[in-house]
Amino acid sequence: MRIGFYLNTTHLASWDWKDVLQGRTPLSGTDGTVLRVVHALAAHTSIEVTFLTTAEGTSPASTPATQVVVRNLTEAVRHAHTRRFDTLVFTNAQRSDVIDGVHQAEQLSQYCVAWCHNGPWREMARLYSDSDAVERVLCVSHRQADLFREKKIFSKMEVVHNGIFLDQFHPGKKTHQTERTACYVGALTPSQGFHTLAQSWLRVRSSFPDAKLIVVGSPQLYDRETKLGPLGVATPEYERSSLIPYFGSSRKEAREQHGVSFTGLLPPKHTRSVMNSSLTGVVNPNTETGALETFCVTAVEMQAMETAVIGGRRRGLRETVLNGKTGVLIDAPQQLAPTLCRLFQNPQKAREMGKRGRQWVTEMYDLSHLVKRWKQVFSSVSQERPPSPPPFSLWRATPKTMLREGIRRLHSMGTDNRLSLLDDLIGMIRDSE
Numbered sequence: 001m002r003i004g005f006y007l008n009t010t011h012l013a014s015w016d017w018k019d020v021l022q023g024r025t026p027l028s029g030t031d032g033t034v035l036r037v038v039h040a041l042a043a044h045t046s047i048e049v050t051f052l053t054t055a056e057g058t059s060p061a062s063t064p065a066t067q068v069v070v071r072n073l074t075e076a077v078r079h080a081h082t083r084r085f086d087t088l089v090f091t092n093a094q095r096s097d098v099i100d101g102v103h104q105a106e107q108l109s110q111y112c113v114a115w116c117h118n119g120p121w122r123e124m125a126r127l128y129s130d131s132d133a134v135e136r137v138l139c140v141s142h143r144q145a146d147l148f149r150e151k152k153i154f155s156k157m158e159v160v161h162n163g164i165f166l167d168q169f170h171p172g173k174k175t176h177q178t179e180r181t182a183c184y185v186g187a188l189t190p191s192q193g194f195h196t197l198a199q200s201w202l203r204v205r206s207s208f209p210d211a212k213l214i215v216v217g218s219p220q221l222y223d224r225e226t227k228l229g230p231l232g233v234a235t236p237e238y239e240r241s242s243l244i245p246y247f248g249s250s251r252k253e254a255r256e257q258h259g260v261s262f263t264g265l266l267p268p269k270h271t272r273s274v275m276n277s278s279l280t281g282v283v284n285p286n287t288e289t290g291a292l293e294t295f296c297v298t299a300v301e302m303q304a305m306e307t308a309v310i311g312g313r314r315r316g317l318r319e320t321v322l323n324g325k326t327g328v329l330i331d332a333p334q335q336l337a338p339t340l341c342r343l344f345q346n347p348q349k350a351r352e353m354g355k356r357g358r359q360w361v362t363e364m365y366d367l368s369h370l371v372k373r374w375k376q377v378f379s380s381v382s383q384e385r386p387p388s389p390p391p392f393s394l395w396r397a398t399p400k401t402m403l404r405e406g407i408r409r410l411h412s413m414g415t416d417n418r419l420s421l422l423d424d425l426i427g428m429i430r431d432s433e
């Protein structure tokens with residue numbers, strides 16, 4: 001079987017396969033996941049994997065995947081068609097080059113799989129659902145797919161979780177020195193909600209004057225050319241509005257007066273060390289505004305390092321973090337400070353959460369297990385079997401999800417059965433309240 005993966009890597013500038021595989025290159029969750037999956041499939045299956053990118057990675061001998069440089073998705077589709085690939089996987093993005101690439105795939109009848117780490121947004125969802133070339137639309141969590149249950153695109157959706165190389169995560173014992181230390185890992189951008197943590201941290205320090213916060217991240221994670229402010233960790237506008245008012249205008253002031261250490265971008269190897277030295281870790285705390293996680297690779301990585309996770313109780317985090325068992329998911333921004341304080345007051349509870357987190361990730365998100373799921377997807381596409389959208393689940397359902405499922409079923413049945421379905425749906429909503 002011949003499979004291609006396309007990823008636009010221009011934003012990474014220069015990158016090296018060896019550094020990526022050894023955890024020495026800072027990467028976003030999407031970029032890191034794609035590179036890991038490409039390597040794992042090429043190294044541990046009989047699939048012939050070709051990686052098509054816009055910027056070539058050096059040290060190609062470090063991975064058995066064949067590497068090809070293309071200008072865009074359209075060129076990747078042509079290459080896939082010429083080399084008779086069974087399937088070409090591309091990452092979803094709302095850009096003209098992706099739209100052009102899908103149209104090219106239609107013209108050449110090249111099977112494709114849209115891998116949606118985010119979205120798909122309305123325009124892209126319509127494109128994928130209408131395209132005969134897009135055989136599957138992969139979501140990274142069931143809760144992401146649930147957002148589209150009543151849409152036409154849902155009939156093409158399947159779920160493949162993101163994964164990590166678990167053998168690269170070696171948690172050490174949480175010592176007394178870690179009991180008042182928290183970390184934040186993620187881009188320092190408005191959409192990722194770091195300002196919520198900045199506001200909350202002052203209240204935490206009023207209760208625990210010795211508490212420390214290590215902040216790992218930068219918008220340069222997504223674009224190495226992004227201009228940074230005086231703290232060197234966010235855009236000048238975001239630093240002025242959401243960091244400097246709380247932590248001061250220099251890293252020294254933030255560290256000495258507020259216990260906050262900004263590291264900027266760190267490679268995964270060093271980020272894992274920060275997680276290991278922290279009692280708890282904060283990921284995207286958004287609950288209503290800003291970006292809501294479809295999965296959150298960082299939360300999985302924290303749990304793999306036996307670090308209790310705190311994040312917003314929305315979408316993907318409800319699937320990757322077991323609320324109350326491997327971490328705490330908050331329902332509103334004002335809950336963040338009390339949650340941190342409770343874990344600082346009871347470090348044993350946080351350590352127990354961390355232990356359970358490691359077990360949870362081992363069961364669910366070890367990439368060595370998820371390789372089998374990828375093989376199932378490719379086999380299904382090559383044999384022209386229909387997609388298998390995730391079944392409806394009361395366990396993860398919300399009233400909105402139930403409504404979407406009801407609309408989906410109404411579309412698929414005759415008039416005589418619709419009133420009966422509405423009665424059943426109302427009863428399900430009542431049972432969930």
